Amino acid sequence: MKAIAVIDHTLQDIDLPLPQAGARDLLVKVAAISVNPIDHKMRGAATEDGSPRVLGWDVAGVVTAVGPSVTLFKAGDEVYYAGSLVRPGANSEYHVVDERIVGRKPSTLDFAQAAALPLTSITAWEAIYERLGVKHGGGDQGKTILIVGGAGGVGSIAIQLASKLARLTVIATASRPESAAWCRKLGAEHVIDHSGDMPAQLKALGIAEVDFILCLNEFDHHFPAMAEALAPQGKLCSIVKNERPLALELLFPKSATLVFELMFTRSMFETADMIEQHKLLTILAGLIDEGRITTTLGEVIGSISAANIAKAHAALEARRTIGKLVLSGF
Numbered sequence: 001m002k003a004i005a006v007i008d009h010t011l012q013d014i015d016l017p018l019p020q021a022g023a024r025d026l027l028v029k030v031a032a033i034s035v036n037p038i039d040h041k042m043r044g045a046a047t048e049d050g051s052p053r054v055l056g057w058d059v060a061g062v063v064t065a066v067g068p069s070v071t072l073f074k075a076g077d078e079v080y081y082a083g084s085l086v087r088p089g090a091n092s093e094y095h096v097v098d099e100r101i102v103g104r105k106p107s108t109l110d111f112a113q114a115a116a117l118p119l120t121s122i123t124a125w126e127a128i129y130e131r132l133g134v135k136h137g138g139g140d141q142g143k144t145i146l147i148v149g150g151a152g153g154v155g156s157i158a159i160q161l162a163s164k165l166a167r168l169t170v171i172a173t174a175s176r177p178e179s180a181a182w183c184r185k186l187g188a189e190h191v192i193d194h195s196g197d198m199p200a201q202l203k204a205l206g207i208a209e210v211d212f213i214l215c216l217n218e219f220d221h222h223f224p225a226m227a228e229a230l231a232p233q234g235k236l237c238s239i240v241k242n243e244r245p246l247a248l249e250l251l252f253p254k255s256a257t258l259v260f261e262l263m264f265t266r267s268m269f270e271t272a273d274m275i276e277q278h279k280l281l282t283i284l285a286g287l288i289d290e291g292r293i294t295t296t297l298g299e300v301i302g303s304i305s306a307a308n309i310a311k312a313h314a315a316l317e318a319r320r321t322i323g324k325l326v327l328s329g330f
């Protein structure tokens, strides 16, 4: 099968044998993929045995075969999923994935529109509902959430989940007119600039403090401002790790909660509840088909090839993309 792999730190078009599905695996014919910052972060990491490394953790495709213990899917089903960081990625014609982290593809989206969603949606869903503990169905209606980095892949779906589903008042951050307009279109009530003084901008909006903060970028840099803006007993979730020790004592007087979200935790450790990702992707597909949530697709770069993936990585590394970049077909 065709595959795009990293060899000697360079993306190359190669041929690989067809992968075999294990007991709970699906063999999926890949129709479209999306790129994420994890792809270029992993590009430089060598494999232990020097073998080619296939990247790519966002897929929409069709199930062609299933392992003997599979119960959730059958051949012919259209699916979307993010996969596991401790298994080969999906920049290849065929890919195997554990059924417990796969959802049925939204039927109203084409493969490219669907491939934009899984990794970032799992991240945003787990961050908002599980880590921050925001209530489903509007039980926290009217509370405020600051989403730092609103126009990126994760921000684009997080704004929708927080505003349209949880009915929170969303303040997103963006540093450019076009990224600010994107955040507003997706449901942000206010947009402030993450390159400026965020607490001062919130006060200027009449918002003295926020109940929840979701940090999607530059955690170390934004931490003091976020600690200042957070309400007493508020909750802060970061999806990016800190690079240096943080002044955690800033959170102490407020009895504030700090929590991390890594969407690969469940698949990496095969936690007992990893099927939650199947469930949430399936619920999300329903919400999309009902028209309540929209795809976050920003641009289709072209077909799935080493040259186009390199182009997509370069765009992500510039950290100015709006929504998601997708590649479709081989």
Ligand SMILES: NC(=O)c1ccc[n+]([C@@H]2O[C@H](COP(=O)([O-])OP(=O)(O)OC[C@H]3O[C@@H](n4cnc5c(N)ncnc54)[C@H](OP(=O)(O)O)[C@@H]3O)[C@@H](O)[C@H]2O)c1
Pocket (backbone or CB within 6 Å): 036, 037, 038, 119, 120, 123, 148, 149, 150, 151, 152, 153, 154, 155, 173, 174, 175, 176, 179, 180, 194, 216, 217, 218, 238, 239, 240, 261, 262, 263, 264, 316, 319, 320, 321, 322, 323
């Ligand atoms: N923990 C997890 O499970 C998980 C999952 C997915 C992603 N991540 C990580 O989360 C980060 C964001 O991922 P993503 O896919 O959303 O990225 P992305 O799509 O590449 O984000 C691009 C956006 O970042 C914004 N941005 C640039 N500099 C910023 C800054 N200093 N402060 C705030 N925002 C800034 C830009 O907005 P403007 O143009 O308006 O400045 C741009 O729209 C990456 O580091 C990624 O590796 C973690």
